[in-house]
Amino acid sequence: MEKMIWTLVLLSAVWSGVAAITVNIPQTVYEVARGDNVTLPCTFTTTVTSPKLVVVTWTALAQVEGALDDIVLTYYYPDDETDVQDNYKDRASPIVDLKTGTANLKLNSVTLNDNREFECQVQIPKDPKGQTADKARLLVLVAPSPPICKTQGKAEYGQNINLTCVSEEGSPAPTYKWAGYTVANQPRVPDPKTTDQGGILSLFNITKDTSGFYICTSSNKIRSATCNFTLSVMPPSMMSIGSTAAIIGGVAAVLIFLVIIIYCCCCKNKKKDAIYEMGIHEEEHHDKEPVNGESRHGNGQETNIRPDEAKVDLSYDRRKDYDDRRSDYDDRRSDYDDRRSDNTDRRKDYDDRRSDYDDRRSDYTDRRKDYDDRRSDYDDRRSDYDDRRKDYNDRRSDYDDRRSDYDDRRSDYDDRRNKYGDRRERYDDEGRYNDRRDPRSDNRP
Ligand SMILES: *[C@@H]1O[C@H](CO)[C@@H](O)[C@H](O)[C@H]1NC(C)=O
Ligand SMILES: *[C@@H]1O[C@H](CO)[C@@H](O)[C@H](O)[C@H]1NC(C)=O
Numbered sequence: 001m002e003k004m005i006w007t008l009v010l011l012s013a014v015w016s017g018v019a020a021i022t023v024n025i026p027q028t029v030y031e032v033a034r035g036d037n038v039t040l041p042c043t044f045t046t047t048v049t050s051p052k053l054v055v056v057t058w059t060a061l062a063q064v065e066g067a068l069d070d071i072v073l074t075y076y077y078p079d080d081e082t083d084v085q086d087n088y089k090d091r092a093s094p095i096v097d098l099k100t101g102t103a104n105l106k107l108n109s110v111t112l113n114d115n116r117e118f119e120c121q122v123q124i125p126k127d128p129k130g131q132t133a134d135k136a137r138l139l140v141l142v143a144p145s146p147p148i149c150k151t152q153g154k155a156e157y158g159q160n161i162n163l164t165c166v167s168e169e170g171s172p173a174p175t176y177k178w179a180g181y182t183v184a185n186q187p188r189v190p191d192p193k194t195t196d197q198g199g200i201l202s203l204f205n206i207t208k209d210t211s212g213f214y215i216c217t218s219s220n221k222i223r224s225a226t227c228n229f230t231l232s233v234m235p236p237s238m239m240s241i242g243s244t245a246a247i248i249g250g251v252a253a254v255l256i257f258l259v260i261i262i263y264c265c266c267c268k269n270k271k272k273d274a275i276y277e278m279g280i281h282e283e284e285h286h287d288k289e290p291v292n293g294e295s296r297h298g299n300g301q302e303t304n305i306r307p308d309e310a311k312v313d314l315s316y317d318r319r320k321d322y323d324d325r326r327s328d329y330d331d332r333r334s335d336y337d338d339r340r341s342d343n344t345d346r347r348k349d350y351d352d353r354r355s356d357y358d359d360r361r362s363d364y365t366d367r368r369k370d371y372d373d374r375r376s377d378y379d380d381r382r383s384d385y386d387d388r389r390k391d392y393n394d395r396r397s398d399y400d401d402r403r404s405d406y407d408d409r410r411s412d413y414d415d416r417r418n419k420y421g422d423r424r425e426r427y428d429d430e431g432r433y434n435d436r437r438d439p440r441s442d443n444r445p
């Protein structure tokens with residue numbers, strides 16, 4: 001047996017003498033915890049005795065097809081010079097010894113980016129044949145981060161829900177295991193339909209009894225971490241009441257938000273327009289005395305904007321797109337001048353109409369005075385009429401007096417007539433005057 005091994009070694013020595021160089025990394029995978037230091041071993045043999053030049057190159061191979069390899073470092077013997085790439089500065093160093101055929105790489109403070117294949121290559125002049133390189137995988141281990149556990153679906157009687165468990169970190173990728181406990185914290189015998197795959201615990205047709213504690217353990221080679229999820233299954237009505245309230249609240253909140261947004265947008269736009277117009281005016285009258293309020297045809301809001309604020313806004317806009325805005329500005333300026341002259345015309349027109357109005361007003365005052373005069377005249381005539389009326393009444397009473405006087409005299413006459421009648425009767429009775437009677441008396445009945 002020993003003879004056989006020695007024969008093999010001898011054979012390989014002869015063969016290697018023919019094939020020249022051999023580079024070897026003993027293992028295919030090296031594990032290291034993140035943050036730790038690691039030394040990747042690499043050995044080589046050569047038939048060249050005391051070589052004049054040796055070049056050792058460590059390369060981090062591309063992880064995906066088409067990506068580029070990253071050279072970590074290149075070591076040159078006998079200069080004992082090392083070129084380290086920027087990504088590995090102060091972290092990577094060669095450990096080379098020609099006598100023992102050593103060309104190791106020491107890598108400090110390993111990160112998850114170092115979780116890849118590394119290649120060791122040794123080049124010796126006049127020995128180009130054979131296996132000049134070998135590679136190994138560096139597995140960077142990361143403890144699982146505390147898993148995040150959630151529910152999918154409604155935790156309501158009769159529903160099917162999932163409990164999910166994910167660790168954001170962990171290398172190699174963690175595996176997950178769920179364990180259920182009752183509300184009394186007793187280990188639960190899982191329902192036969194329950195499944196636990198890839199960190200998803202699926203619970204079917206859940207009931208009040210499904211409530212309890214659910215512990216997920218996330219673990220890999222290095223360590224494990226857990227979450228403790230409390231599940232409380234509600235009756236459907238309670239859930240629907242809760243969710244209805246939540247929906248109403250949500251809708252109300254959205255509406256209020258929209259109203260505020262719309263209001264703010266409106267205000268902002270108005271203000272922006274005002275600022276822009278103000279900016280033009282500000283520029284226009286920059287070196288002039290401020291003109292009177294009318295010719296600025298402001299709409300009241302303009303006056304709320306501080307001039308310096310407007311100028312800042314304007315200068316910012318100008319810087320951005322000066323030429324466009326300048327032509328735009330010229331247009332608006334001529335437009336403004338037009339409106340200004342138009343305004344002046346209208347003002348003159350207004351003044352004319354005003355003086356016209358003043359004339360008419362004085363005219364009216366005159367006519368009013370005239371009316372007042374006529375009124376006093378009327379009052380005079382009225383009092384005159386009243387006087388005459390009084391006069392009439394007096395005369396009337398005078399007439400009445402005279403009438404009563406007449407009536408008196410009439411009754412007096414009637415009395416005398418009666419007396420006359422009496423005397424006549426007496427004459428008739430006596431018959432003394434029948435002969436001497438007046439012819440007029442014959443006509444009497
Ligand atoms: C890694 O190597 C550096 C430098 O050689 C040393 O300062 C550090 O303590 C090492 N870290 C560990 C975890 O060994
Ligand atoms: C639970 O997970 C399974 C598998 O991922 C999926 O098919 C199912 O739709 C999930 N159920 C709910 C309620 O999210």
Ligand SMILES: *[C@@H]1O[C@H](CO)[C@@H](O)[C@H](O)[C@H]1NC(C)=O
Nearest residue numbers: 157158159204205206207208
């Ligand atoms: C769910 O469970 C209830 C009793 O807990 C049962 O009456 C019902 O049939 C179950 N539904 C399904 C779909 O399994």
Ligand SMILES: *[C@@H]1O[C@H](CO)[C@@H](O)[C@H](O)[C@H]1NC(C)=O
Nearest residue numbers: 181185213214215228229230
């Ligand atoms: C999970 O949490 C509950 C209450 O917070 C506690 O009673 C229970 O012991 C915890 N379980 C584990 C395994 O930590």
